[in-house]
Amino acid sequence: MTLGERIKQLRKENGMTQVNMAQKLGVTKGTVSTWETDSRTPGFETLNQMCDMFQRSMDYLMGRSDDATPPPVPTDEEQAKLALNQAAEDLKEYVLKYCRLDQYGREAVESLIRAEYNRCRAQGELGPTGDYAVNIRIIS
Known part of the structure; x- marks a missing residue:
């Protein structure tokens, strides 16, 4: 699964529109669209925000892992x-x-x-x- 496909999947799983997601991340709807079509790649800070927002690891978000378990919350x-x-x-x-x-x-x-x-x-x-x-x- 590509990064764009994973972003789209997580957005939909969380009941978000591209507009909602864009607002939460401080970007435009068009930017989210370019990520989801793999035309552009979000920067590290934005990827990190997405990991927090979706409670998934960076490896899962990037498509390097299929383990959707939320990362452990530090004590x-x-x-x-x-x-x-x-x-x-x-x-x-x-x-x-x-x-x-x-x-x-x-x-x-x-x-x-x-x-x-x-x-x-x-x-x-x-x-x-x-x-x-x-x-x-x-x-x-």
Whole structure:
């Protein structure tokens, strides 16, 4: 089964018209039509939205699998772990970028962090300090 055929099948199984589907995905009816006829292929973000919308795996949507079982929903613990891993990766990226800034840039970043920290503290929005641990290694 082609991607277009699978999109059409899932749309119909879910009682949606091309117009309904287009509205949910933020595209035009004509775009949905071109997907269903395999004239065009949706981008990754749109494919991902469709997987969520139809509760099917990417492999199923793409026609690489006939297993229509909905993908497992991550537990709250798994979601929290993924969020922490993403936060760690983001922080690593920010630290590396900060290290490459000149003095003016570092002072600007520090000023912004101080201002936002003070704002959050004043609004009682600071997270607990025990939730984080930092280990930074500097190579010279």
